[in-house]
Amino acid sequence: MTDNITADPGETDIDETPDHDLIRRARAGDRDALAHWLRLALPAAAGLVATRLPGHRRGDELDDIVQETALRAVGSIDRLRHAGQARSWLCGIALNVLEEHRRREARRRNVMQTDTDHIERTEAPAAAAEGARAIDALQAAIGELPEAHREVLTMKYAAGLRYRDIAEALGIAPDTVKARLTEARRRLRTRLEENDE
């Protein structure tokens, strides 16, 4: 009897032209390469920002922050030292832009003294989940996850990134990504089962 083994070529696949090559070409003025790299790298940064923005504010604000991130990246791409860390560099820019955006928003709200701030604070995911349907329960359960878990979930499912890309963007090890995803799924499962009961 013959033994049968089915083998894969392993994890040697390279999804796209490597970052450093695209960045080198972008620095040389190749706009196609620049746009291509941004298309590859921006979803991770966008996912990171989306994790930190409340759901009801993810429309125009997300677009603005991602746009500003892309523009800043283009403006300073020449100062990027290690092309291998370009994606985490881009995520860093995105977080800076988000922080500035938040500060600006906070100042604006303080000046205006509107009720919006109050509404945003009180509309916690857990409260919204009460009596809601299953889809809301999932949304609420995701909202209750720690930020580190939410961001890997968003980057995995919304940005469609592979472990190694998430790891690169967040500056952590791929095994950490794997562990966080496992823990996030376990918490979600437990929470949803509690709801079912």
Added chain:
Amino acid sequence: MNRHELETLIGAVLDEEATPEERKRLEAHLAEHPDDRRLFERLERQHLLLTDHFDEEANRLRRASSAAAERAAATPVVTHPRVTGWPRLRRLLPPLAAAAVLLALLVLALNEGPPEAAAEDRSISVTREDFTVTVFNPIAQGERYLFMPFAWTISDAVDDAYRRAGDVRRLRAVSRSRRGESYIRYPVRSGKQGMAFVRDRRLVEHLKKGRNTLRFTDVAATIDPTSVRLHSDTDPNDFAIVEQNFEFDLASAEALLTKYIDRPIACVTRDDDTLEGELASFDPGSITLIDPETGRTQTINRARLRTIRLEELPENLVTRPTLVWEIDVETPGPQRLTLSYLCGDAEWLADYTALIHPSNDENDVRLDLTGWVSMTNRSGATFPNANLKLIAGDVHRVRDPWAISPKTPMLGYGKKKLEANAAPQPDAARKVFTEKRFFEYHLYTLGAPSTIGNRQTKQIGFRHAEGVRARRMYVYDPRLDAHRARMTLFVENEKDNRLGKPMPKGAVRFTMADADGDALFVGEDKIDHTPEGEELELTVSPSWQVVGERTRTGHRRVARRVADETWRLTIRNHKDRAVNVRCNEPAPGGDWEVTRSTDAHTAPDVTTIRFEFTLDAHAQKTIEYTIRRRW
């Protein structure tokens, strides 16, 4: 394996991040521990639910990233002198030294390993060498179905996700019988059918003389088993397929229970009560057990159950769809094999962005047109480093999507032509598409291999033309909008207009720079497959400054089944400049003629009377015509 390790492993398999060894380890574990299969299924359902939940978010992120990339890339890149020479070398020395030490250690370690280890492993090994994935445009076929036998499993999981999400409208899975087998008729979201033709070349080593069994697990989940073809490139005469099987009896809970009808099982409730008996029937909500001695039956709500215990795992259940061949070879040794098949749920679409340059000249509006290919793969398989080809054109399918003969001319006989087109291109290192005519279609080949992940949308630019000339017209068609004319651009797809290439069908999104230089979205339209030499008619947006109305001012019966109708058409231009206007008046169809008109007209088709004129700034034009119709 503890529970955390198991969950991590299942997660990696579901995310398609597991190595083949990890997958095999999981399959072996699940075979030994049937109870853990329930955990696998729960995690799988959750995975689908999450994928579905994040779908909208994924689209939003893609849109945001895509728009931002496009706009930012248009910003000039400032270059600064870089550090070179000795200072740069000095900075690089420590990492270089570290790498050299690591390399030396690695070489030493490899030399100390047992040299005979590899030689002793004589089992068949299969290595993927290259892929060619030819993706087709989605074909509109009304409601779209998966007629796959194992879609039972897919649909159950998806339905469960929808059920949990409270969306009962999607629960429309209907079973039906075809060719004596039980199939699922599962409507999927889009009304269009996407498909891909996959050619997968593998090196198979350690084949022995005589009968061998080959198993390929890494195939698309939506494979059409009737289109599968395997042949040897090394020696076609010394390679005989005795039998080919597609194993899709996946080891889901339902599949396991089906095998246990009329056999003893034990159900453990959440209260730790054990209920034993022979399985009489089951459905998603309940299980019916029969006591073989007394003949009494009891129906148990599955929500009450914690575990279902089976005596053993039935044979012939697999955790992933698997292609299995029994082959006969005369000469032992390696062979290069080519597997080809059709699979569903892969499609591509073209997207165009058109930046309109501000202009007051109605006959010379300039556009920058960029075309993007968006390829989506949901076939269930990842194709690493695949040669990607896209077929533009609507492929004619006469039967249901999965009932294609493997000898379908376009794919069977056209294969050689596909291979000929795969010859290295001069710019093969670059990821750009080269376009060629192919049969009744156009074939776009990507210049360099690319990994096509499952559940991934890949976007690659394929066309860019600046300064494309367009003619602007305001089209008033009361069938589409009774009051407003629509601003429409007419673009000649000609070489002297910087185009002159076939344009695959897709959406066109228009942007225009405002006074601050910011590009703003101004409209969207779709184009069909448009060959060279044809004119594109692109509706940008309704205009609220060029408006119209039509009134029937007279009706007279001339004779039996003959009548005259008089219509008055008024168009007003509130713009500060003259505009070109086209009025598409609806004609009744059939037998008609315009007997009187204040303006010249044409009849592009039997349902349209067309008037074209230029309307000065802040002017109004009235057209009156009489149409005689017979019926």
